[in-house]
Amino acid sequence: MHIITIDQDACNGCKRCVEACFNDVIRFDEEEKVAVVMYPEECATCNLCELSCPDGAIKVIPQNPVRIPEPYPKSAYPKTYVNS
Amino acid sequence: MSNLESFGEVYTADVLIIGAGPAGFIAANRIKDLNPNLDVLMIEKSTAAVSGAKANKGAGVLWVLSENDDLDKFRDFFCTTTGHFIEDQELLEKFALASRDMVAHFERWNIKICREPDGTLARADGLPLWSLCAFDLDILTKLKKIANKRGVRFVNKTQSVELLTDGNRVVGTVGFDLITGKFRIFKGKAVILANGACDWMVANMWTSARGDGIAAAYRAGAEMRNAEFSNFYNLGLRGSQSCPVGGQFALYNSDGEYLAPKYCSEIEHDIDIGIILGMEKEVAEGRGPIVMEETELFANNPLGVGGFLFRWDRPHAKKFWTTLMDKEMEYSSDKGWRPEIFPMFIGECGPVKTSHEMETTLQGLWAIGDTNRNGAGAFGAVPSPSRLRGTGLTWAAVTALLSEKSVVEFASQASEPEINEEQVKNFKDLIYAPMKREKGLSPRDPIFLLGEAVAPPRFSARKSKERIEEALAMVNKARQQYEEVSPANDFHMLGLCHDLRNMTDCAEMYFTAALERKETRGWHYREDFLERDDANWRKWIDLKLENGKIVIRHTKIPFENYKTPIQPMSSELARILENVKMSPVLEEV
Numbered sequence: 220m221h222i223i224t225i226d227q228d229a230c231n232g233c234k235r236c237v238e239a240c241f242n243d244v245i246r247f248d249e250e251e252k253v254a255v256v257m258y259p260e261e262c263a264t265c266n267l268c269e270l271s272c273p274d275g276a277i278k279v280i281p282q283n284p285v286r287i288p289e290p291y292p293k294s295a296y297p298k299t300y301v302n303s
Numbered sequence: 304m305s306n307l308e309s310f311g312e313v314y315t316a317d318v319l320i321i322g323a324g325p326a327g328f329i330a331a332n333r334i335k336d337l338n339p340n341l342d343v344l345m346i347e348k349s350t351a352a353v354s355g356a357k358a359n360k361g362a363g364v365l366w367v368l369s370e371n372d373d374l375d376k377f378r379d380f381f382c383t384t385t386g387h388f389i390e391d392q393e394l395l396e397k398f399a400l401a402s403r404d405m406v407a408h409f410e411r412w413n414i415k416i417c418r419e420p421d422g423t424l425a426r427a428d429g430l431p432l433w434s435l436c437a438f439d440l441d442i443l444t445k446l447k448k449i450a451n452k453r454g455v456r457f458v459n460k461t462q463s464v465e466l467l468t469d470g471n472r473v474v475g476t477v478g479f480d481l482i483t484g485k486f487r488i489f490k491g492k493a494v495i496l497a498n499g500a501c502d503w504m505v506a507n508m509w510t511s512a513r514g515d516g517i518a519a520a521y522r523a524g525a526e527m528r529n530a531e532f533s534n535f536y537n538l539g540l541r542g543s544q545s546c547p548v549g550g551q552f553a554l555y556n557s558d559g560e561y562l563a564p565k566y567c568s569e570i571e572h573d574i575d576i577g578i579i580l581g582m583e584k585e586v587a588e589g590r591g592p593i594v595m596e597e598t599e600l601f602a603n604n605p606l607g608v609g610g611f612l613f614r615w616d617r618p619h620a621k622k623f624w625t626t627l628m629d630k631e632m633e634y635s636s637d638k639g640w641r642p643e644i645f646p647m648f649i650g651e652c653g654p655v656k657t658s659h660e661m662e663t664t665l666q667g668l669w670a671i672g673d674t675n676r677n678g679a680g681a682f683g684a685v686p687s688p689s690r691l692r693g694t695g696l697t698w699a700a701v702t703a704l705l706s707e708k709s710v711v712e713f714a715s716q717a718s719e720p721e722i723n724e725e726q727v728k729n730f731k732d733l734i735y736a737p738m739k740r741e742k743g744l745s746p747r748d749p750i751f752l753l754g755e756a757v758a759p760p761r762f763s764a765r766k767s768k769e770r771i772e773e774a775l776a777m778v779n780k781a782r783q784q785y786e787e788v789s790p791a792n793d794f795h796m797l798g799l800c801h802d803l804r805n806m807t808d809c810a811e812m813y814f815t816a817a818l819e820r821k822e823t824r825g826w827h828y829r830e831d832f833l834e835r836d837d838a839n840w841r842k843w844i845d846l847k848l849e850n851g852k853i854v855i856r857h858t859k860i861p862f863e864n865y866k867t868p869i870q871p872m873s874s875e876l877a878r879i880l881e882n883v884k885m886s887p888v889l890e891e892v
Contacts (some may be wrong), residue, residue: 263510289759291586
């Protein structure tokens with residue numbers, strides 16, 4: 220899962236990151252008046268939240284390798300795995 | 304309070320546009336240009352002007368058949384190399400010519416289109432038949448500015464789930480607020496689906512395209528077409544998920560053998576299915592993994608997209624791409640000399656069947672942009688981007704332009720929509736049904752299962768009856784698991800539950816059509832039907848849901864009206880198809 224950090228002290232509550240995310244990863248805490256990362260599982264590491272923040276409060280830290288449907292599972296492609 | 308308001312929040316407009324990406328915005332702005340008195344409301348799942356899977360996250364390239372380009376040459380070239388003679392040639396021509404109007408509108412709206420120093424539209428070396436220009440990635444912001452001035456209204460963070468119908472007419476949609484969960488009812492005289500393709504949440508930058516509008520239209524009884532061509536692959540770097548466009552000319556197997564001569568045309572205007580099948584063959588025969596020699600990425604690459612990204616003065620694109628590329632280098636898990644390449648499944652299922660004015664088979668419903676990319680039929684035997692890089696935005700714009708008069712005429716004259724309150728109640732119950740399960744599966748697990756059905760090349764590149772049926776069994780399992788998922792009282796998770804349902808419907812359409820087309824043509828490769836069979840299969844496969852069952856129909860293509868006559872497969876393509884053959888076929892999992 221990718222890591223998205225929001226510096227709550229630096230966040231000015233402008234909501235630009237909330238609006239920037241096309242996958243609803245970031246929400247706004249109406250009580251604390253800061254952005255919070257709620258659904259990092261859906262993060263696509265497009266970095267638009269980080270780029271939209273006027274105060275540099277957000278950092279997106281991709282975690283690789285990403286879990287994907289394996290294109291060449293060993294069970295279907297045994298010959299390529301003979302020496303591994 | 305009316306009865307309808309007792310169910311939830313009610314919104315009314317002359318034109319509802321579901322999806323606030325480029326297609327939706329261009330449609331909205333043009334409808335307002337033609338009839339400022341029409342009330343236009345855009346419904347968006349995220350926030351208007353930041354959505355659109357690619358518009359603000361892509362290369363920002365734009366395909367245009369410029370004034371100096373020859374329509375006949377383009378059409379002939381396209382039919383022979385890409386559409387493989389099941390394209391709607393008349394619509395293909397309309398699309399190409401309308402791309403010129405698109406440029407005029409963009410420049411009128413202060414969207415800068417990059418030109419050569421002599422003022423002509425920009426071109427890429429190696430692509431002589433059309434123009435490949437560029438725009439900056441703030442395009443949605445600029446389109447929204449125009450929309451705001453025109454008085455277009457927006458409702459954000461709203462997931463549209465089902466279409467409201469009155470007989471064969473679509474009269475609105477229902478959905479819910481992703482934050483508050485509030486139920487929303489939208490009434491509209493005309494409804495435009497502009498909410499993208501289905502990419503099954505496999506590849507990162509494409510994860511917002513979950514087939515919402517396609518599946519809703521399908522369930523409402525709209526016909527689908529060309530669903531079998533929903534299998535686009537880019538190349539991907541395993542370690543960072545980035546896409547080296549044009550990288551098929553820089554690939555090597557584990558013996559150090561250069562792959563392009565076997566699996567690519569000598570001059571290839573964009574990636575074709577050959578390299579995807581070829582990579583699979585190399586791995587199956589023990590010569591994997593496949594790696595990329597990065598220093599050769601631009602050597603034979605007519606797109607030269609990497610160079611294109613920074614050729615122009617585009618501040619937003621520069622910031623976006625330098626950030627992305629710096630992070631890919633820093634955080635890649637494969638920083639080896641020749642990084643591993645894999646077939647990155649994108650999909651691009653967009654089968655909503657439409658007329659040349661983008662009307663679906665339901666009255667009052669249009670589909671534009673990625674939603675009808677296959678279903679309109681213009682591009683034939685290939686998934687988006689139809690081997691024409693840059694046509695994503697062009698198609699979004701052109702479909703908005705080709706539908707504008709028809710939408711305006713209908714919305715100006717149509718009667719007020721009659722909403723069936725029982726249908727609203729039933730849809731409301733359906734939408735919130737998963738919330739009744741306090742415990743259950745997370746929707747993320749069956750969503751990943753769908754990815755495992757669509758993404759691997761043994762299901763989506765090298766098809767066979769047995770493996771399509773195996774994939775359909777996985778799709779059916781995901782459908783059963785929809786009945787067991789719980790959103791754990793969370794509306795974002797409720798959204799994922801409905802995404803699961805929509806993606807399941809799209810996967811079923813895709814594999815059903817793929818099973819039906821018993822030949823090999825373009826990106827549809829069947830190892831059990833290796834030949835292109837014009838006598839039996841030069842036609843369109845249409846699907847429709849009737850009484851809960853998929854009905855398949857074959858539609859004759861009116862090729863007697865077309866200017867490019869059919870030709871046999873080129874010897875170059877025949878050579879590649881011979882090279883990708885595997886014997887014996889894949890071992891059973």
